[in-house]
Amino acid sequence: MEEKTLISRGQFWVIVFMYVFANDLIRGFYAEELTNNLWIPIIIGAVGGVLIYFVYTLLFRNVSGIDFGDTVTHVVSKPVCYILFLVYPLYFLCLVFFNLRDIYEVVNIFLVQEVKLLWFSLLVLALLFYLLSKGVEVFARFTTMLFYITLFIFVSFSGLIMSFNRIHLNYIFPILEYGFGPVIKPAFLMSYAIPFGELFALFGIYQYVKQKDKNYRYGVYGLIMASVVLLLITLMNIIILGPVAMTIDIHPSLRITRRIEFAVFVQRFDIIVINVMMVLIIIKLAVLLSTTKYMLNYVFKLKKPNILLIASLLIVFGICLFAPKNYTLLLDFRIKYIIRYVNLIFEIIIPFLLVLVPSEERNQHQKKRYDDFED
Known part of the structure; x- marks a missing residue:
């Protein structure tokens, strides 16, 4: 590995939770068709996300690789691994750009109007460079500290x-008025994309977990915990605001937070939520960029891997320069093409093929486990 430090299973749990929770930012676009039934595909999608995560972990559990790169190399050979590790960073940088635009739009509309995208992007990318240059151990401690703050704010x-607010349980009904058909596709999309997907990048961090062969389940705990939080936010939106209100705004947390009326002198609780969202997005971007940096360094093996990180950040900044400024257009493109097809390829098809491809070492490992069981 490029870093000698390791992180605990609890820290990985926290990183997974914060990473998935960050997807709350725009997941409201599912409500347009599902309205009061949105909570049903969330449950199904969370289960699907857990199953997909389990499939990912088979790479580490069945192949005794030293790190992520060596594990993939044992499965598909070094040339194919190099190709994958050159293609995946492009995918991750694409996700970095879209998530950066998501949080920029929220900040520009609700917090600081007329802020320039380029200045905002430059500030966030500089912060990410500083955070990642400190190493995975510092990042894990930083995320753990922010986890407790985020959890306290959510509970409060x-x-x-x-x-x-008045609770209207009748807003949940009718349940599945048109059967299971309308919820199956959104549930599938949720499992591998937003909000419970895009998990493959986490395995750039997972390789640093102590005794990762045994502690893979802590990623499941983080995913389940985030799923429960997202489900509760969805239910609060439905039973308080009603199903129609769910279709107006794609930001569930912001929408429901505006219903807090604590005191005349305490207003705009949504500002606190926006800051929490920024923290969550920064953590997600850090995971994506950390895995990008690792993959590129595995291929090029530079003595100063931060050069590759700088190059990655410059690519994202360049995309911000030349991408369309119309956010609605970008969001529509992301929903129609990135989530449906690009996410599917990089989160389902390629990882599942890596798990299914037979390798000599995997067969030996499985034979040894069978022999041990027979003894």
Whole structure:
């Protein structure tokens, strides 16, 4: 590995939770067709996300590679591994750009109007460079600290929302008025894309977990915990605001937070939520960029891997320069093409092929486990 430090299973749990929670930012676009039934595909999608994560872990559990790159090399050979490790960074940088635009739009609309995209991007990317240059151990400690703050804010705000608003349980009905058909496709999309997907990048961090062959389940704990939080936010939106309100705004947390009326002198709780969203997005971007840096360094093996990180950040900044400024157009493109097809290829098809491709070492490992069981 490029880094000698390791992170604990609890830190990986926290990183997974924050990474998935960051997807709350724009997941409201599913509500347009599902309305009051949105909570059903969330449950199904969360289960699907857990199953996909389990498939990913088979790479580490069945092949005794030293790190992520060696594990993939054992499965598909070094040339194919190099090709994958050159293509995947492009995919991750694409996700970095879209997530950066998501949080920029929120900040520009609700927090600081007329802020320039280029200045905002430059500031966030500089912060990411500083954070990642400190190494995975510092990143894990930083994320753990922010996790407790985020959890406290979520619990506190949920209590205030439930206390100061009338609850309408009848808003949940009718349940599955048109059967299971309309919820199957969104549930599948949720499992490998937003909000419970895009998990393959996490394995650039997972390789640093102590005793990763045994502690893979802690990623599941983080995913389940984030799923419960996202489900609760969805249910609060439905039973308080109603199903129609769900279709107006794609930001579920911001929408429901505006219903807090604590005191005359305490207003705009949504500002706190926006700052939490920024923290979550920065953590997600850090994971994506960390894995990008690792993959590129595995291929090029530079003595100063931060050069590759700088190059990656410059590519993202360049995309921000030349990409369309119309956010609605970008979001529509992302929903129609990135989520449906690009995410499917990089989160399902390629990883599943890596797991299914037979390798001599995997067969030996499975034979040894069978012999041990027979003994």
